[in-house]
Amino acid sequence: GSNTYRVNVQRLAAVAPGARDPQFTPPTVNGAVVTVDKDTKKETNQNGDKKETEVTYIGGSFTGKVAKLDDKGEKDGDFEANVPAIGGTVSTVKVDEQHRVLVGGENVDGNKDVVRLKPDGSKDNSFSGPDLGVGKKVDDIEVSKDGKVVIVGDFGDNKNVKKLKDNGSEDTAFTGNLPVIGGEVKTAKIQEDDKILIGGHFDNVGDADGD
Secondary structure, three states: OOOOOOEOOOOOOOOOOOOEOOOOOOOOOOOOEEEEEEEEEEEEOOOOOEEEEEEEEEEEOOOOOEEEEOOOOOEOHHHHHHOOOOOOEEEEEEEOOOOOEEEEEEEEEOOEEEEEEOOOOOEOOOOOOOOOOOOOEEEEEEEOOOOOEEEEEEOOOOOOEEEEOOOOOEOHHHHHHOOOEOOOEEEEEEOOOOOEEEEEOOOOEOOOOOO
16 A cells, blocks of 8 residues: 655645645555655756756665655656665665665665665665674664765664765774664764764663763
């Protein structure tokens, strides 16, 4: 069935805030949608007029595991045709400033737990995420102002947060500064000042001395 819909939050006389948006018809997918992200792109038509185009990316257990929807909820068939085979479990999708789509989860790209797609849906081979090991997973992804990718999850290293460079390699200086995080990190949010908020299954953060 349809596992995603858009809630109206505009001040429209015909639709109450919080009601289902009648202009958005969600696609029928054969599995759960577990993650959603939005992207806005400015485009110029044949007449030279500029307009903003809004799209939605969804990820989950449905066929293909990642899909792109237009502002009406219709699937982008060209994007769908270009998406590579994504294995394992998809937990999160995140769009960066260059309209590339980061997909995280468990074994989404062979034994890798994060893969990046180009705007057309094809695999971005210039990005190769870290090998986190068997049974490890990425739960959430954020993109910082400098374009670096922050991934969080269960990495089995008492850190569970990594920052990746544009090519997917790990920023080891960042990792070296991290305190001990003794549990799975489920979610992250980068603030305007570039500080990173994290949440998950851990009681406290710090080394053996509590720093």
